[in-house]
Amino acid sequence: MLRAKNKIGLVFFPAFDWAISPTHPEREERLLYTQDQVFEEGILDIEGIVEYKPDLVTKKDVQRVHFCVPDLWAVMTESHFISAGGAKTVAMAVMDKKVQHGFALVRPPGHHANRVVHGSRGFCNVNIEAIMIEYMRQAYGIKRVAIVDTDCHHGDGTQDIYWHDPDTLFISIHQDGRTLYPGSGFLSELGGPNAAGTTINIPLPPNTSEEGILHAISEVVLPILDEFQPEVIVNSAGQDNHYSDPITNMNFSAQGYARLTDMLKPDIAVLEGGYAIEGALPYVNAGIILAMAGMDFSHLKEPDYNPARVRQAPEVTRWVEKTCDKVLENWQQRRYLGEMYRADYTFIDRDRNIYYDTDNIHEHQKETVRVCDNCGGALRIDSAARGKKHVLAVHIPRNACAACQSQGRDWYEEADVAAYDKVYLQDRARDVIEEKSQTPQ
Incomplete structure (x- = not known):
């Protein structure tokens, strides 16, 4: 029998009763294809990979994070309580040391939801990662948390919630906001006056591939995490950087996502975007699961993967390297920048x-x-x-x-x-x- 090197917990929640429209990219098929592949490949038969059923978050769990206008019931459906509850479920399994890592494959997603919520932004009503994190802080007493958002879209809602929090390091790697929704996430967005430098944005140009994204992880994200020393690392694991995604312009692959996860070693990953429902998500999610479990993922490949077609152009490489250098410069000068901001x-x-x-x-x-x-x-x-x-x-x-x-x-x-x-x-x-x-x- 195959055995996982690291014991991991998985939660699946496709949200059958929640979709923007029957043909919209954000619909239950996003996870159904992944679920099918996980079952067909026998991933849940591997010793050390455990499936948990999602619980619900409570009203107070949500209100620790959000001001819902006019109230929770106007903003949330049952699926939102379960989606956030799925993230909370894997977090509890990790914090209780039942597993070493957890992956919440749930929808609806959440990283575009701000602290104040009047409705839905970017398919997000409430921020499921933030609800999970603040529950962990309240229940387990953790203080320093790092969130690494690898969704192709800037995690503007998570940034808003933690803009003033010096104990939360928020790093977003995303396609440049001048070319993609929500039009934010620039180098100058560094956090509020009491938390300057703990918001870090790494905007990458369209057509960035594995070379560029993994360069940002190895040369910027990992050194900053090492210095910040978080107690918990959370990955907002959006998968719309994939070369086949219909609404973005990046060139990442399932192998790239697996390698990213292996490098980052998040305690908890929570699914965000990703809309290549058949051609990408089943392979990407399998790669993330294998990497978190410490298993070989070298055989993982999409049927249409062609490395020559998604190779990164030299001008993109130069742009990525220049951006990463500036991010590190801002990080090193964060105390000075904070003093200038506060005056x-x-x-x-x-x-x-x-x-x-x-x-x-x-x-x-x-x-x-x-x-x-x-x-x-x-x-x-x-x-x-x-x-x-x-x-x-x-x-x-x-x-x-x-x-x-x-x-x-x-x-x-x-x-x-x-x-x-x-x-x-x-x-x-x-x-x-x-x-x-x-x-x-």
Whole structure:
């Protein structure tokens, strides 16, 4: 009998009852083909590869991360509770040391969902990785977490959630935002004033292949992870960098994904995008599973794979190397950049216009963060969506100092409920969620 070198846990959830439309790329067949291949190849018969059934997340699990407007039930379906629950299930298996690694092959995905949620962006309603991570922090007491997002699209929602968190390193490797949704993820996006440098974006040009993506992993991601020393590494394992993906322009392969996983050695991987349903996903997911299990994946190859057709051009190689050099320069100068950002401010504001492409919602946010030397800083978000609700959302970080706890409470208690449809408080220091409105709930 074959035996896995590393014991790993898998969760499958295709979400039969959730699809944007019957022919949309984000539909249940994304995982059904993978499930079929895993069963047909006998991967679950390998000793040390264990399947778990997804549990559901709780309402509080979601509210630790999101301000759902007007409430959870307007934003989430049962499938979203199970998808996030699948990620939570494998995280618990890893943290309880039942397995060494976990892979949540679930949908709907989540990395485009921001802290404030009025609807769906990029097929994402809630951020399943962030919900999983904050559950792990609450239940297991972990502090430092690294998220490496290898989806072809920039993980703008995860970036937003952890923009002000110095204990979360967020690294996104993606196709340049000038050429692909969501149009963000540039080198200058480094994190908020209390967490400058812990947001790292590696935008790569179209037609980047294994050579370029694996160069970014070996020369940038691994050295930064080694210096940051996270307790847990999470891979947002999007698979739309594949050369056959219908909505992106990259040239990665199943072998490349397996090698990336072998190099990164994530504790937990969570499926994100990937829309070449038959030609890529079954092979890519098999490669990720074999790599996490510490097994040979050298035989893995798509039927139509032609290395000459997806070879990286010299000008792409030069562009990738130049980008990686600049990322490392920013990382090395992060303390200086943070000091320049903070200057002598007590509070720093940020105005943002956010478009929910899936639901055609326009949101405007005014964000205020307290500049703090001791924690991530109290955060106040005034959010108004055209034709929707106007809300005030206050966040107190889990490691908040006394001054930021006091500021957050003051913002919440002094808020004029007549000016908003709802006022929320997300007090992570006490793990308490509160809300108030003109009409008592």
